[in-house]
Amino acid sequence: VQLVQSGSELKNPGASVKVSCEASGYTFTTYALSWVRQAPGQGLEWMGWINTRTGNPTIAQGFAGRFVFSLDTSVSTAYVQISSLKAEDTAVYYCAALFCSSGSCWFDFWGQGTMVTVSS
Amino acid sequence: QSVLTQPPSVSAAPGQKVTISCSGDSSNIGNNYVCWYQQLPGAAPKILIYENDKRPSGIPDRFSGSKSGTSATLGITGLQTGDEADYYCGTWDIGLSTGVFGGGTRLTVL
Numbered sequence: 001v002q003l004v005q006s007g008s009e010l011k012n013p014g015a016s017v018k019v020s021c022e023a024s025g026y027t028f029t030t031y032a033l034s035w036v037r038q039a040p041g042q043g044l045e046w047m048g049w050i051n052t053r054t055g056n057p058t059i060a061q062g063f064a065g066r067f068v069f070s071l072d073t074s075v076s077t078a079y080v081q082i083s084s085l086k087a088e089d090t091a092v093y094y095c096a097a098l099f100c101s102s103g104s105c106w107f108d109f110w111g112q113g114t115m116v117t118v119s120s
Numbered sequence: 121q122s123v124l125t126q127p128p129s130v131s132a133a134p135g136q137k138v139t140i141s142c143s144g145d146s147s148n149i150g151n152n153y154v155c156w157y158q159q160l161p162g163a164a165p166k167i168l169i170y171e172n173d174k175r176p177s178g179i180p181d182r183f184s185g186s187k188s189g190t191s192a193t194l195g196i197t198g199l200q201t202g203d204e205a206d207y208y209c210g211t212w213d214i215g216l217s218t219g220v221f222g223g224g225t226r227l228t229v230l
Contacts, residue, residue: 060219
């Protein structure tokens with residue numbers, strides 16, 4: 001089982017970027033998928049998650065507005081699109097498979113991360 | 121400022137034991153299970169402990185977790201240089217379907 005993310009991106013401020021996360025080795029709908037941001041030298045920040053069965057996204061406070069989660073189930077891939085990029089969006093973006101059991105959920109395995117750099 | 125509070129750093133000698141604390145409140149740790157993640161330098165995080173004290177297959181029993189009230193603790197015994205990493209606690213609010221992480225603790229094995 002694995003999640004493979006798209007490659008690094010360098011974008012100008014104000015542009016948009018779309019990061020992909022392709023799942024393999026399991027049935028895509030077995031796990032929901034979360035997105036986690038890690039700014040340079042900083043900790044992990046939960047961005048939200050998307051239900052891979054329904055496509056319904058839940059976006060954390062602080063990420064509403066410019067961040068959009070989506071799916072293409074035909075290719076077992078999740079996406080996060082970030083619009084109106086700012087310098088402070090510079091970070092590594094991880095997707096993580098969310099496993100839930102008996103009232104508990106955790107991030108069972110992670111993608112390798114995608115570095116997004118916003119700079120002119 | 122993270123919702124869950126961890127010490128920024130801890131250190132110990134090889135072979136020794138170390139504990140890392142994670143403090144929250146009744147809205148997070150107090151009413152939900154705690155997980156711990158290990159992030160080795162330059163790598164993605166990896167699940168270390170789930171449901172407060174359970175280890176996924178492949179995680180050695182040198183790693184342990186516990187929870188009491190609104191705090192949780194990760195313990196690592198028989199420290200090895202390969203344990204040098206950042207460690208994050210986290211919870212998932214099953215009612216709200218939201219997640220949160222601690223600020224992370226850097227472990228140095230001297």
